[in-house]
Amino acid sequence: xxDQVIAYQHGxxxxxxxxxxxxxxxxxxxxxxxxxxxxxxADLDLFVQTQREARLDYFSNGMLRWQDVxxxxxxxxxxxxxxxxxxxxxxxxxxxxxxIIGALRPDVGFASVASPLGVPEPRLACLPSPYLFSRAAxxxxxxxxxxxxxxxxxxxxxxxxxxxxxxxxxxxxxxxxAYFGIELGDWDEFERALHELRDVAPADLxxxxxxxxxGDVAPYAARLRGMPVDAVGIDLVETDQSALRGPWEGGxxxxxxxxxxxxxxxxxxxxxxxxxxxxxxxxxxLYLSSNCELEFLPSDVARRKVLRLGEIARRVREAS
Amino acid sequence: MSEARARISTPLLTHELGSLDKPGWRVxxxxxxxxxxxxxxxxxxxxxxxxxxxxxxxxxxLARSPLGEEERAEVRRWSSRYGLRLxxxxxxxxxxDGEQQRSEMYAWAVAHADGFEWRGSVRAFDNKYYxxxxxxxxxxxxxxxxxxxxxxxxxxxxxxLKVPVTGxxxxxxxxFDERFFRNRDLALPAxxxxxxxxxxxxxxxxxxxxxxxxxxxxxxxxxxALWIQIDEPGASTNREELDLFVESFNVAxxxxxxxxxxxxxxxxxxxxxxxxxxxxxxxxxxxxFANYDARELGRSGDARPGYAVISKFRDLPYQPILGLGxxxxxxxxxxxxxxxxxRILYAVDVFGDPNxxxxxxxxxxxxxxxxxxxxxxxxxVAGVALAKRELRLS
Numbered sequence: 001x002x003d004q005v006i007a008y009q010h011g012x013x014x015x016x017x018x019x020x021x022x023x024x025x026x027x028x029x030x031x032x033x034x035x036x037x038x039x040x041x042a043d044l045d046l047f048v049q050t051q052r053e054a055r056l057d058y059f060s061n062g063m064l065r066w067q068d069v070x071x072x073x074x075x076x077x078x079x080x081x082x083x084x085x086x087x088x089x090x091x092x093x094x095x096x097x098x099x100i101i102g103a104l105r106p107d108v109g110f111a112s113v114a115s116p117l118g119v120p121e122p123r124l125a126c127l128p129s130p131y132l133f134s135r136a137a138x139x140x141x142x143x144x145x146x147x148x149x150x151x152x153x154x155x156x157x158x159x160x161x162x163x164x165x166x167x168x169x170x171x172x173x174x175x176x177x178a179y180f181g182i183e184l185g186d187w188d189e190f191e192r193a194l195h196e197l198r199d200v201a202p203a204d205l206x207x208x209x210x211x212x213x214x215g216d217v218a219p220y221a222a223r224l225r226g227m228p229v230d231a232v233g234i235d236l237v238e239t240d241q242s243a244l245r246g247p248w249e250g251g252x253x254x255x256x257x258x259x260x261x262x263x264x265x266x267x268x269x270x271x272x273x274x275x276x277x278x279x280x281x282x283x284x285x286l287y288l289s290s291n292c293e294l295e296f297l298p299s300d301v302a303r304r305k306v307l308r309l310g311e312i313a314r315r316v317r318e319a320s
Numbered sequence: 321m322s323e324a325r326a327r328i329s330t331p332l333l334t335h336e337l338g339s340l341d342k343p344g345w346r347v348x349x350x351x352x353x354x355x356x357x358x359x360x361x362x363x364x365x366x367x368x369x370x371x372x373x374x375x376x377x378x379x380x381x382l383a384r385s386p387l388g389e390e391e392r393a394e395v396r397r398w399s400s401r402y403g404l405r406l407x408x409x410x411x412x413x414x415x416x417d418g419e420q421q422r423s424e425m426y427a428w429a430v431a432h433a434d435g436f437e438w439r440g441s442v443r444a445f446d447n448k449y450y451x452x453x454x455x456x457x458x459x460x461x462x463x464x465x466x467x468x469x470x471x472x473x474x475x476x477x478x479x480x481l482k483v484p485v486t487g488x489x490x491x492x493x494x495x496f497d498e499r500f501f502r503n504r505d506l507a508l509p510a511x512x513x514x515x516x517x518x519x520x521x522x523x524x525x526x527x528x529x530x531x532x533x534x535x536x537x538x539x540x541x542x543x544x545a546l547w548i549q550i551d552e553p554g555a556s557t558n559r560e561e562l563d564l565f566v567e568s569f570n571v572a573x574x575x576x577x578x579x580x581x582x583x584x585x586x587x588x589x590x591x592x593x594x595x596x597x598x599x600x601x602x603x604x605x606x607x608x609f610a611n612y613d614a615r616e617l618g619r620s621g622d623a624r625p626g627y628a629v630i631s632k633f634r635d636l637p638y639q640p641i642l643g644l645g646x647x648x649x650x651x652x653x654x655x656x657x658x659x660x661x662x663r664i665l666y667a668v669d670v671f672g673d674p675n676x677x678x679x680x681x682x683x684x685x686x687x688x689x690x691x692x693x694x695x696x697x698x699x700x701v702a703g704v705a706l707a708k709r710e711l712r713l714s
Contacts, residue, residue, distance in 0.1 A: 020441045085611060090558040241506070300439075
């Protein structure tokens with residue numbers, strides 16, 4: 001029996017062909033900034049409309065203007081810069097690694113991260129997990145110390161701002177743990193870093209989801225479930241779900257839409273699998289989304305996947 | 321011919337990599353747009369600066385814009401002449417044309433093949449995107465797609481040519497697979513899914529190598545190409561598929577008579593080892609390092625953190641040459657000749673043999689303006705001269 005099924009789309013959503021052309025033109029000095037802004041606004045409108053049409057439970061701004069998952073934080077904080085281009089895990093996609101060049105302090109604020117403009121409630125925001133941030137950064141020194149500093153001085157103030165703006169769900173992206181793993185001795189520090197975030201996001205106001213992807217996290221499931229978050233996300237495309245054991249205390253996010261495949265998932269087969277997993281693991285709440293951000297797909301394909309997510313969620317609810 | 325082959329092995333030989341930005345006059349004319357005075361002036365300035373023979377003919381052609389189809393093709397050929405002259409004028413030993421006639425390294429290959437369908441644009445980073453296709457049917461080559469440009473460049477180049485060809489693994493990796501990997505049932509055990517996915521991927525990559533790349537290589541060799549660089553920026557994308565990259569390189573080049581090299585960039589290069597120990601047909605690895613390196617001078621390991629991995633290339637059993645990336649192509653920072661020199665001398669010290677080091681940018685300079693690209697390349701050549709002086713090679 002599944003009591004609560006919540007569907008939302010996380011991560012950076014792909015830009016439309018119009019925005020692609022406009023931003024290319026901007027860089028070549030052939031398109032004005034205002035024209036680019038207008039294209040971005042049209043993209044946001046379409047993405048909100050798509051989420052509405054899919055009847056998703058939370059609305060995202062699609063992070064359409066974000067150059068990568070770290071960039072707004074680099075721009076908002078002193079002590080960080082973005083320079084070296086690094087492959088984003090096993091994708092033909094790259095990010096500029098945040099480079100630590102001084103003490104981390106919020107500088108210009110997090111308006112670009114927390115702005116609710118154009119996004120209806122209830123809203124979700126997507127942030128890099130502190131473990132991911134500390135490992136992807138270019139830095140010398142102890143990574144766990146950095147993780148705590150990132151949590152305290154970068155992510156925590158951003159979440160405070162999000163809470164002020166009425167954000168209802170904070171989705172923490174954590175591909176590093178799933179892809180590269182984690183040392184036994186790092187778990188406690190990771191947990192402490194998450195507590196820093198939980199402290200400013202009261203559970204009755206904000207749901208925190210820690211979402212792992214790009215790897216099989218079945219071996220880490222027991223420890224992940226003990227983290228101070230409301231739900232843990234798994235990448236169903238990469239994770240051996242038969243290795244997961246219930247009861248799953250807490251919420252579970254199933255990342256079932258493959259964000260790296262242009263093939264759109266079937267409704268019935270997907271709904272059947274979700275019900276089967278939910279019945280086995282008995283999570284307190286079930287969240288449905290894609291395994292990873294959809295920005296590896298062209299926008300039309302991604303839009304079809306979001307609509308399909310809504311269909312699958314409805315099918316799961318109907319059958320429960 | 322044998323003299324030309326011998327020149328390929330010159331110590332600290334310099335060469336280009338990949339594409340240059342396409343000038344505004346080329347982009348607009350090719351799109352059938354009306355050119356503005358500034359576009360024509362840009363063609364004039366660079367024509368004069370690079371001393372492109374008969375460039376006034378281009379100016380006359382551009383003045384007639386918007387252009388018809390054959391005239392646009394002529395503009396693309398002019399763009400090739402300009403690209404070639406830019407690289408020659410910067411002083412490089414081995415050149416091409418900055419891929420001025422190609423749409424883009426992946427799109428150009430796919431557009432000349434059957435078996436793909438376009439799906440749309442996908443972002444690579446920042447505001448840089450590429451068009452992505454899906455494989456949907458049996459792959460075949462419509463026609464060899466580098467012959468025309470190679471024939472043109474052979475007829476006008478003053479320096480040796482190296483033909484860049486997009487590699488099979490990269491073409492497969494940058495495509496969606498809607499044909500080979502069919503059983504996506506998430507209820508299957510993960511290990512079985514991975515096995516099925518890997519097998520499907522092998523079929524895809526090998527079909528690209530066999531049906532698209534090898535026929536192109538054969539055609540180029542038939543036209544006299546001596547050095548062909550298989551570009552594989554996607555090679556290290558997936559650490560579990562390095563065997564597929566190596567196999568596909570071997571399938572594409574085995575038994576063909578040319579100097580084959582490969583280009584790798586923006587990766588954790590440690591991942592390539594030990595897989596590339598089986599890549600015997602590769603005589604040179606051109607690899608980007610400057611992106612990861614410090615900008616201060618120095619020849620010690622501490623001073624050159626971006627080059628820490630090069631000893632692994634040194635230790636490959638078949639002793640390939642290392643094409644040392646010394647220019648960060650994602651920045652307008654123009655490396656000084658002294659910085660280039662120090663990067664080279666560090667690498668020569670690690671290899672213990674300047675014959676195994678050649679010098680290149682990290683990757684194609686297409687994200688830089690021609691002015692920045694030219695200054696970077698000229699400084700690279702100057703840095704090589706400084707290094708040669710210290711090594712008493714000049």
